[in-house]
Amino acid sequence: MEATSTCEAPPARRATVFVCVLCGRNPADKAAPPSGHALYEALAAEHAARAEMRFRIEPAQCLSNCNRGLTVAIAGPDRWTYMFGELTIEDAPGIYRGCIANAETEDGLVPWNERPACFRRALIARVPPLPERSL
Numbered sequence: 001m002e003a004t005s006t007c008e009a010p011p012a013r014r015a016t017v018f019v020c021v022l023c024g025r026n027p028a029d030k031a032a033p034p035s036g037h038a039l040y041e042a043l044a045a046e047h048a049a050r051a052e053m054r055f056r057i058e059p060a061q062c063l064s065n066c067n068r069g070l071t072v073a074i075a076g077p078d079r080w081t082y083m084f085g086e087l088t089i090e091d092a093p094g095i096y097r098g099c100i101a102n103a104e105t106e107d108g109l110v111p112w113n114e115r116p117a118c119f120r121r122a123l124i125a126r127v128p129p130l131p132e133r134s135l
């Protein structure tokens with residue numbers, strides 16, 4: 001009997017999603033974890049449950065968008081970088097859908113009408129990929 005292999009190479013990782021875990025600190029309860037940390041944990045839990053390989057999720061210790069709600073950035077080699085602010089913990093499912101849509105593109109450019117509502121509402125900035133001559 002001939003052995004068949006069901007092993008396939010995992011899809012290439014295209015992007016990293018940075019979630020600020022310091023945003024949303026409650027000044028009245030400094031011991032409580034910031035809501036940005038809760039957002040990171042919600043996204044990381046969804047990510048682990050799906051075993052999604054095309055992007056990874058990393059905590060970030062401030063993305064310099066501190067006064068504009070919870071903050072997420074998506075970056076990767078040869079891709080547009082996006083930063084989103086004014087996010088809430090309730091946006092976690094939409095953020096995750098937006099990360100998948102981003103990872104399904106070659107360059108990070110997701111058509112406007114294919115972006116989740118929270119990404120359409122909360123876009124702070126986008127930065128083009130580095131030109132090859134910049135290195």
Ligand code: FES
Binds near residue numbers: 020023036062064066
């Ligand atoms: S504390 Fe989150 S962007 Fe600065």
